[in-house]
Every structure is written in structure tokens, then in C-alpha cells.
Amino acid sequence: EIWNPNTNVSEDCLYINIWAPAKARRHGRGTNGAEVGHLKTKQADTDHLIHNGNPQNTTNGLPVLIWVYGGGFMTGSATLEIYNADIMAPVGNVIVASFQYRVGAFG
Numbered sequence: 001e002i003w004n005p006n007t008n009v010s011e012d013c014l015y016i017n018i019w020a021p022a023k024a025r026r027h028g029r030g031t032n033g034a035e036v037g038h039l040k041t042k043q044a045d046t047d048h049l050i051h052n053g054n055p056q057n058t059t060n061g062l063p064v065l066i067w068v069y070g071g072g073f074m075t076g077s078a079t080l081e082i083y084n085a086d087i088m089a090p091v092g093n094v095i096v097a098s099f100q101y102r103v104g105a106f107g
Contacts, residue, residue, distance in 0.1 A: 014099075015100050
């Protein structure tokens with residue numbers, strides 16, 4: 001059941017999922033006390049990312065984990081429940097990003 005696609009095949013399939021802890025802690029202080037129930041989850045409405053240079057202050061930022069699902073360009077989806085980072089982001093005190101990409105001619 002967890003490996004069955006939970007979305008329809010569509011040409012509109014290029015998007016990014018981002019999970020971040022609602023109350024970010026300074027990195028390196030440990031992961032005790034994470035609030036799993038208060039997450040902010042967003043889905044982008046564009047099919048590309050824009051990089052606008054290096055951040056001015058990099059000493060207080062959270063680490064970013066970028067997840068790319070496998071499948072050999074034949075099968076898979078970033079929307080499977082097993083790839084949901086609702087718990088990983090706050091407990092690990094990290095920002096998690098995963099993105100959907102085409103695995104065939106029609107997504």
C-alpha cells in the first residue's frame with residue numbers, strides 16, 4: 001500500500017515539497033523538545049527554482065536535506081506517504097526538500 005501512487009499521472013508533475021520545523025532551534029543544540037504537530041508544509045506553484053546568490057548570514061541557518069526519490073526514471077513519486085518528512089524536519093531540526101520530476105513522457 002505505501003508504494004502505490006497516491007496521485008494521478010499528469011503532465012503537470014514538476015513541483016517541490018518543503019518541510020521546516022515550526023520552531024527552529026539553533027543547530028547543534030540537540031533535538032529534544034521538537035513539536036511535531038506544528039509544521040509548515042508548502043508546495044510550490046512553479047516548476048523551477050530561483051537561486052538569488054549566497055545568504056549574507058550562514059552561521060545560524062538550518063541544514064537542508066534534499067531528497068530525490070529513485071526509480072530509474074521509470075517509476076516513483078515524491079508524494080508517497082513513506083517520503084513524507086512531517087516528523088523528520090522538527091525532530092532532526094532540518095529543512096527537508098523533495099521534488100517531483102518526470103519519469104516518462106507524460107509525468
